[in-house]
Amino acid sequence: MVSHYQVIAQSISVPRFSLSLVSLHHSHSLISNRPTPPHPPAPTPAQMLIRRSLLNQTHLHHHLRRISTAALLEEPTPTFDPTQQLTYLDNLPRPDPKYDEIIHAIPRSISGKNISSKERKAGRVPSIVFEQEDGQYGGNKRLISVQTNQIKKLVNHMGQSFFLSRLFNLEVRPEFQSDELIEKVRVLPRKLHLHAGTDAVLNITFIRAPSSALLKIDVPLVFRGDDISPGLKKGSYLNIIKRTVKFLCPPDVIPPYIDVDLSELDVGQKIVMGDLKVHPALKLLKPTDEPVCKIAGARVSEQRKSK
Incomplete structure (x- = not known):
């Protein structure tokens, strides 16, 4: 037996469903009756050629920018011609004939x-x-x-x-x-x-x-000028980090050692591998910013004595 409330609910729900279908059908008809916007005309062959040319120029511009940036970041490496006769420079150490x-x-x-x-x-x-x-x-x-x-x-x-x-x-x-x-x-x-x-x-x-070879050599370092170094005169000490540095050397100009000048080094200053003076035919096999030595502050024992 159907109750009075169920009859009322059925009578109410049917019109709502009918209205929703009508409104949906009406909105669909409105959308379908809208005028379709016209498609843009197809580009002519000349326009396509211009677009392609502009795109290629853009890619080429970015590529050249990358190349120029890399060229600026890359350090020049020494060139070695095996047919060229190399000799020691006057201002650099040479082997002792002894x-x-x-x-x-x-x-x-x-x-x-x-x-x-x-x-x-x-x-x-x-x-x-x-x-x-x-x-x-x-x-x-x-x-x-x-x-x-x-x-x-x-x-x-x-x-x-x-x-x-x-x-x-x-x-x-x-x-x-x-x-x-x-x-x-x-x-x-x-x-x-x-x-x-x-x-x-x-x-x-x-x-x-032979003269045409390239040899990897750990060249020893000789530290000079410690007697007149401003930092050492102030009571600081020399912290030696490297005693040899690896270079790629043509045999005819292998340095017996490399001079490290400490005469102008003050407290807190350091010498890096890129500061070393060598023959231009030598190639450093370590980062140029790697430290060789540094003038450090006074030792802890000396600081206690001063107190």
Whole structure:
């Protein structure tokens, strides 16, 4: 049995639904009867060509801006012509002729711990000569032995870092006193292995250094002018951060060392790698803003004494 309230609800809901359908139909008819806006005319071939030309010019402009920005940020790198004869500059250090010594060597046929031990007992240092930087991959490799006393004398007189940044002439003969010459070549000591307890020379790696090569070398630094440095005179101290700096060097102008001038350095000031004065053919292999040394404030112990 349908109640009185249900009848009233049904009678009310039907007209509402009918009205909503009518209003929806009316609005749809209004929208469909609106005039459709006219489509823009298709561009002519000439207009399309102009648009394409403007777009290409815009892309080219942005590309050139990127190139010019990169060119400004990129630092110029030194150029090296292997056919050009390089010489040391007058205002830069050059090798001391006192150490122009020929390193004498004899060939070895085999390698190994037992052979190396026998060589050392006989007063010889087992060594090897490679072909430039890729020698570890087998380029023109020769096993040799050099005289222990000669290498020990050079290392003691020059210092290890200076010995490893110096070119030598190497002569390989069947015996040390033989007149027969197997090979004569200019070499750079690449690695020097010393005994941890006695500093005895255990082995050496040499690398051939023709004028056309480019060699990576840790050039030692020599600090000068500390006696007149304004910062050091005020009681500050020198904080040495780097004692060698790696450069890519043509063999003909390898610096024996690099002078670091402290004469004008005040408290808080520093010298970075880009400040080092070297031959223009050398290429720095480290960031130019990497610090080499700095004049720091007084030490804590000195500050306590002053109080």
